[in-house]
Amino acid sequence: MDARQLKIEAARAALAHVTDGMRLGIGTGSTAEEFVRLLAEKVATGMTVIGVPTSERTAALCSELGVPLTTLDETPELDLTIDGADEIDPELTLIKGGGGALLREKIVAAASARMIVIADRSKLVETLGAFPLPIEVNRFGRRATEIAVAAAAAELGLSGPITLRMTGGQPFVTDGGHFILDASFGRIPNTRALSNALHAIPGVVEHGLFIGLASVAVVAGANGIETVHAPR
Numbered sequence: 001m002d003a004r005q006l007k008i009e010a011a012r013a014a015l016a017h018v019t020d021g022m023r024l025g026i027g028t029g030s031t032a033e034e035f036v037r038l039l040a041e042k043v044a045t046g047m048t049v050i051g052v053p054t055s056e057r058t059a060a061l062c063s064e065l066g067v068p069l070t071t072l073d074e075t076p077e078l079d080l081t082i083d084g085a086d087e088i089d090p091e092l093t094l095i096k097g098g099g100g101a102l103l104r105e106k107i108v109a110a111a112s113a114r115m116i117v118i119a120d121r122s123k124l125v126e127t128l129g130a131f132p133l134p135i136e137v138n139r140f141g142r143r144a145t146e147i148a149v150a151a152a153a154a155e156l157g158l159s160g161p162i163t164l165r166m167t168g169g170q171p172f173v174t175d176g177g178h179f180i181l182d183a184s185f186g187r188i189p190n191t192r193a194l195s196n197a198l199h200a201i202p203g204v205v206e207h208g209l210f211i212g213l214a215s216v217a218v219v220a221g222a223n224g225i226e227t228v229h230a231p232r
């Protein structure tokens with residue numbers, strides 16, 4: 001089965017958790033897009049759900065495919081968010097933000113009673129950090145923020161290149177109008193400590209470590225679907 005098919009299988013398995021009338025957080029990325037396509041088929045045959053998209057990109061796809069949308073201001077409490085991830089560890093701590101949507105994704109996940117992560121098996125890791133950690137920063141003082149991030153990481157024994165994400169020769173700008181720093185720290189054993197340290201830096205808007213947000217991961221591999229539950 002190719003990578004796209006695995007994403008479709010994970011999305012299909014997660015769709016089984018969606019029931020009529022749910023208020024859904026709808027994730028961003030190639031896996032979440034497969035979920036949107038399958039959800040749209042259900043909506044077309046009568047399922048009633050309302051979704052809060054986690055990016056302009058997801059909003060556009062939902063609108064194109066007829067998935068009804070609302071805003072988090074109109075619907076501030078959600079039943080379930082379904083989203084992809086860049087890395088998933090055994091506790092279901094995640095790295096997200098490879099597509100730059102981490103801020104809205106985290107706000108939406110935090111407003112949801114449950115979050116299900118959908119992924120192919122390649123996203124499962126023992127320790128997070130091979131995937132560079134996306135850190136969303138205010139444009140103002142970006143260099144100073146970068147220096148502060150490096151210093152905070154060094155205090156925790158973490159180091160490595162921190163690069164400004166670029167696209168088409170220009171800095172990548174998030175839906176919220178911010179920049180993204182990608183921090184290649186390597187293994188991050190102390191995710192909670194790093195999260196706290198990053199949140200203490202004024203120019204950091206949010207980071208891509210999702211701790212204690214995902215309740216279930218639905219992971220598709222060559223041998224079928226594996227469902228991983230977060231420890232209680």
Ligand SMILES: O=C[C@H](O)[C@H](O)[C@H](O)COP(=O)(O)O
Nearest residue numbers: 029030031097098099100101
């Ligand atoms: O900002 C993007 C999101 O966090 C995505 O959910 C994440 O990058 C995974 O994307 P994909 O399903 O394309 O691997």
